[in-house]
Amino acid sequence: MNRRDFLRLSTLAGLTITMEGFRGYLSHSDAALNNELAVAQGSSVEKITRAAIDTLGGMKRFVSKGDIVVVKPNMAWDRTPEYAANTNPEVVATVVKMCFEAGAKKVKVFDRTVNDPRRCYVQSGIADAAKAAGAEVLHIDHRRFKDVDTKGAHLKTWPIYVDVLEADKVINIPVAKHHGLAKLTMAMKNWMGVMGGSRGAIHQKLDECIAELAVFINPTLTVLDAVRILTANGPQGGNLADVKKIDTVVVGTDQVAVDSYGATLFGMKGSDLGYVRIAHQMGKGNMDLSKMNIKRLKV
Amino acid sequence: MQNLRRASQGLFLFLFLFLFIQTESKGNDELGYPVKIFLDFDPLLFITTLFSAHSVEKAFYLSLILVFITAVLGRVFCGWICPLGTLNNILSSFKRRKNYIKSEVLYRLKYFLLIFLLASSIFGLQIAGVFDPISLTIRSFSVSLYPMFSYAISLIFDNIYNLKIPVFTDFSEFLYSIFKKTILPFQQSYYNQGIFIGILFFIILGLNLIENRFWCKFLCPLGALLGILSRFSLLKRDVSEGCTSCGVCANVCQSSALPDKKDSWRKSECLFCWNCDDICPNNAVSFGFSKKSSQVSLNLQRRNVIISALSGIVVVPLLKQNPLNKENVFNPYLIRPPGSLGEGDFLKKCVRCGECMKVCLTNGLQPTFLQAGLEGIWTPILVPKIGYCEYRCTLCGQVCPTGAIKKLKIEDKMKIKIGLAMIDKGRCLPYAHNKPCIVCEEVCPTPKKAIWFEKVSVKDREGQIKVLQQPHVDLDLCIGCGICETKCPVIDKPAIYVTSIGETRSKSNQLINV
Numbered sequence: 001m002n003r004r005d006f007l008r009l010s011t012l013a014g015l016t017i018t019m020e021g022f023r024g025y026l027s028h029s030d031a032a033l034n035n036e037l038a039v040a041q042g043s044s045v046e047k048i049t050r051a052a053i054d055t056l057g058g059m060k061r062f063v064s065k066g067d068i069v070v071v072k073p074n075m076a077w078d079r080t081p082e083y084a085a086n087t088n089p090e091v092v093a094t095v096v097k098m099c100f101e102a103g104a105k106k107v108k109v110f111d112r113t114v115n116d117p118r119r120c121y122v123q124s125g126i127a128d129a130a131k132a133a134g135a136e137v138l139h140i141d142h143r144r145f146k147d148v149d150t151k152g153a154h155l156k157t158w159p160i161y162v163d164v165l166e167a168d169k170v171i172n173i174p175v176a177k178h179h180g181l182a183k184l185t186m187a188m189k190n191w192m193g194v195m196g197g198s199r200g201a202i203h204q205k206l207d208e209c210i211a212e213l214a215v216f217i218n219p220t221l222t223v224l225d226a227v228r229i230l231t232a233n234g235p236q237g238g239n240l241a242d243v244k245k246i247d248t249v250v251v252g253t254d255q256v257a258v259d260s261y262g263a264t265l266f267g268m269k270g271s272d273l274g275y276v277r278i279a280h281q282m283g284k285g286n287m288d289l290s291k292m293n294i295k296r297l298k299v
Numbered sequence: 300m301q302n303l304r305r306a307s308q309g310l311f312l313f314l315f316l317f318l319f320i321q322t323e324s325k326g327n328d329e330l331g332y333p334v335k336i337f338l339d340f341d342p343l344l345f346i347t348t349l350f351s352a353h354s355v356e357k358a359f360y361l362s363l364i365l366v367f368i369t370a371v372l373g374r375v376f377c378g379w380i381c382p383l384g385t386l387n388n389i390l391s392s393f394k395r396r397k398n399y400i401k402s403e404v405l406y407r408l409k410y411f412l413l414i415f416l417l418a419s420s421i422f423g424l425q426i427a428g429v430f431d432p433i434s435l436t437i438r439s440f441s442v443s444l445y446p447m448f449s450y451a452i453s454l455i456f457d458n459i460y461n462l463k464i465p466v467f468t469d470f471s472e473f474l475y476s477i478f479k480k481t482i483l484p485f486q487q488s489y490y491n492q493g494i495f496i497g498i499l500f501f502i503i504l505g506l507n508l509i510e511n512r513f514w515c516k517f518l519c520p521l522g523a524l525l526g527i528l529s530r531f532s533l534l535k536r537d538v539s540e541g542c543t544s545c546g547v548c549a550n551v552c553q554s555s556a557l558p559d560k561k562d563s564w565r566k567s568e569c570l571f572c573w574n575c576d577d578i579c580p581n582n583a584v585s586f587g588f589s590k591k592s593s594q595v596s597l598n599l600q601r602r603n604v605i606i607s608a609l610s611g612i613v614v615v616p617l618l619k620q621n622p623l624n625k626e627n628v629f630n631p632y633l634i635r636p637p638g639s640l641g642e643g644d645f646l647k648k649c650v651r652c653g654e655c656m657k658v659c660l661t662n663g664l665q666p667t668f669l670q671a672g673l674e675g676i677w678t679p680i681l682v683p684k685i686g687y688c689e690y691r692c693t694l695c696g697q698v699c700p701t702g703a704i705k706k707l708k709i710e711d712k713m714k715i716k717i718g719l720a721m722i723d724k725g726r727c728l729p730y731a732h733n734k735p736c737i738v739c740e741e742v743c744p745t746p747k748k749a750i751w752f753e754k755v756s757v758k759d760r761e762g763q764i765k766v767l768q769q770p771h772v773d774l775d776l777c778i779g780c781g782i783c784e785t786k787c788p789v790i791d792k793p794a795i796y797v798t799s800i801g802e803t804r805s806k807s808n809q810l811i812n813v
Contacts, residue, residue: 114742116324203788235741237746
C-alpha cells in the first residue's frame with residue numbers, strides 16, 4: 001500500500017468510524033495541526049530543529065513505526081554549506097535521526113540536482129551527514145521517473161520520482177533562498193527536485209506549476225531551513241555577502257503557511273509570491289499568517 | 300617463465316583498467332588516484348613533448364625509469380607490461396594458423412613511423428599521441444570502449460528491470476548496484492568520434508587475427524623506440540650447440556625477432572616473452588645477463604631513414620595549411636577546457652589521451668574532428684550543448700599528463716574564461732515570444748551573476764501589457780562555462796550559446812580589449 005492509498009483508505013475509515021480522536025494521527029486531515037507553525041531560533045542547529053518538531057507533537061506524530069520515509073533536502077548546487085545554496089546538512093541529519101527515533105524503517109534522501117550530482121551530494125555535506133544519521137542516500141536513477149497525472153491545470157502529466165509516490169511519509173527540508181523568477185524558493189519550489197524531464201520548460205508558467213506540483217506531492221511535514229538564508233544572487237549564490245545567518249528553523253504541516261512565513265524572513269509577505277497565492281486560492285493551504293497559530297521558541 | 304609473464308601482463312592490465320575506472324569524480328575536488336601514471340612512464344610522449352614544446356611536466360621524468368629498464372632488460376615493457384600489448388596478445392591467441400608473415404620489411408615500418416614522429420616533433424608538431432599505444436588505448440577506452448561497455452551492461456539490466464520479474468529482477472538490480480559501485484561509470488557518456496575511434500581500435504585488435512601482435516610487430520612507435528634502446532640491453536639470449544634448427548621457436552615468437560635464426564636474432568624486436576626458451580625441445584635457448592648472443596643490428600637503410608625524417612618535416616607545414624593559422628581567424632566552436640594553453644602551445648603538448656574527456660563531469664569535453672585542423676584531431680573541446688564546464692571542477696587539468704591543460708586551483712579556475720555567452724534574440728523566450736524564462740540566469744554560477752535582467756513592458760497578442768525580464772550577458776563576468784546553453788529550455792538549438800571569443804588563453808580572440 002502506498003501513501004496515497006493509505007491516505008484514501010484511512011480518510012474513508014475515519015469518516016465511517018467517525019472517531020475524532022483517531023484522526024489526530026492522520027496528519028493530513030488534522031485541521032488543528034494544520035494551523036500550527038513552529039519557529040525555533042538558536043545557535044544549535046540540531047536543537048532548534050528538534051525543538052520545532054517537538055513543539056508540533058514530535059516526529060512520532062508524523063512518522064509511524066515501519067514507515068519508509070523520503071526526506072527531500074535541496075542539494076541542487078555544487079556549493080558548500082556556508083553559501084546557503086543547499087539545505088543545511090545538520091538540519092537534514094537531525095530530521096533523519098528523528099525519523100528513525102520515531103520508528104521509521106528506512107529513510108531515503110535524494111535530489112535531482114542542477115549541477116553535477118556527485119559534487120552536489122558531496123560538497124553540500126548532505127550525503128555524508130545523512131548517511132551518518134542512517135539514511136539511504138541515493139543518486140537519481142532515471143528509470144525511476146514515472147509519468148503521473150498531477151491533476152494540475154498547467155502541469156498535467158509529468159514524470160515524477162517514483163520513490164516519492166511510493167513512500168509512506170514524505171518530509172520536505174528546503175532552504176530559504178532568493179530566486180530570480182519565483183522571487184524566493186523555499187518549500188513548495190523544492191519539489192522541482194523530484195521532477196524528471198526538461199524542468200526548464202515549466203518556467204514559462206512557473207508559479208502555477210510549482211503550486212500544482214506541491215499540492216500534488218502534499219508532504220507530511222515541511223522543515224524550512226533558515227539557519228542561513230540567501231538573500232541575493234539565488235538560487236545558487238556564491239558570495240558570502242549575500243548570506244544572512246538567522247539560525248532559524250520553521251516547521252509546519254501546511255507548506256503554504258511555511259512558505260508564507262518564510263517570505264517574512266526576507267521582508268516580504270506570502271502573498272508576494274505567486275505560487276503561494278495560487279496554492280492558497282486553490283484552498284490547499286493557508287498563506288494568511290494571522291490565522292495561524294505560530295509557536296516561537298528560543299532555544 | 301610463460302606463466303610468470305602472463306601473471307605480469309594480467310597484473311598490469313588490471314592495474315591499467317583499475318586506474319582507468321578510477322579516473323572519475325566521486326564528488327570531491329581531487330581525484331585521489333595517480334590515474335595518468337601509465338602516460339607518465341611513456342618515453343615516446345616524453346621525448347616528443349620535449350622536442351615539440353621544449354618543456355615537460357615533472358611527472359614525465361618517470362619515463363626515464365622505463366628507459367633504464369629497457370636499457371637493462373630490453374623490450375620487457377612490450378612483452379610484460381603494455382596493456383595494449385597484452386590485449387593484442389590475448390587476441391592473437393584466437394588466430395588459428397601459427398605461421399607468421401615472413402617479411403623483411405614490415406617490422407621496419409614502426410621505426411619509420413618513429414622517425415617520422417620524432418622529426419615532426421622537432422619542428423613543433425606533436426602528433427605522437429595519435430599513434431602512441433598508451434595514449435591510443437586510453438583514448439579508445441575513454442571515448443568508445445568504456446561507453447560501449449556501460450551501454451551494453453545497462454541495457455541488459457534495464458531490460459530485466461522493466462520485466463519486473465519477482466526475485467529475479469531484485470537479484471539483477473542488486474547485481475547492477477554492485478556493478479555501478481565498481482566497474483560501471485557514474486553515467487552513460489556519448490562522444491563525437493566515438494564510433495570512428497572505436498573502429499580504429501577494433502581494427503588494431505582484429506589485425507592480430509592476420510598476424511600475432513600485428514600492431515606490436517609492425518606499427519607501434521613506442522615499441523620501436525624501446526627496440527632501439529634495447530639493442531644495448533644487458534639481458535641477452537643465447538642459443539647453445541644443442542639447437543637442431545627445428546624452427547619450433549619461430550612459431551611461438553611474439554615478434555619478428557627470428558629466434559630460429561641462430562646468428563641473425565633481432566634483439567631490437569625481441570619482447571623477452573621467453574616463449575622460445577619455454578618451448579625449445581632441446582633446451583638450447585636461454586636468457587641471461589652474462590650470455591654472448593649473436594645478433595644482427597637493426598638495419599633500416601639510410602635512404603629509408605632519410606625519407607621518414609623528411610616526411611616528418613614536410614608534414615609540419617602541410618598540416619599548418621589551415622585558415623585557422625591566419626591571424627585573427629578563430630573557430631568559434633573551438634572552446635578549450637579551462638586552463639588550456641594558447642592554441643599553438645596547446646597543440647604542441649596535447650597527446651590526445653582523452654583522459655580529460657573521460658573525467659569531465661558533464662560529458663561536455665569531446666574529441667575534435669577537424670575543428671582545430673587535422674593537426675588537432677581528437678584534442679578536447681567543450682561542446683556546451685552536450686555538457687557545460689562545472690564551475691568548481693578542476694579535474695581535466697588534474698589528469699592532463701602533459702600540462703596542455705594546466706592544473707588549476709579552484710579559485711583560479713573560477714576566474715578563467717573559456718569563451719563568452721551570447722543571446723539569440725530570435726529564439727530566446729522573453730525576447731522572441733514574450734514568455735517569461737530565467738533559466739540561464741538561475742544556473743549562472745558566478746557569485747555576481749553574469750546574466751542580468753532588463754525589465755521591459757511588452758504587449759501580447761490581445762494588447763495586454765506584460766512585464767518581462769529579458770536577459771543580458773555581462774561580458775566582464777561571463778566565463779563561458781556554457782551551463783546557460785546546456786540548460787536553456789530551447790533545447791534543440793539553445794537561445795543562448797557560448798563561443799570561444801573572450802577566452803583567457805588568447806590575446807587576440809577578444810571582444811573588448813581594454
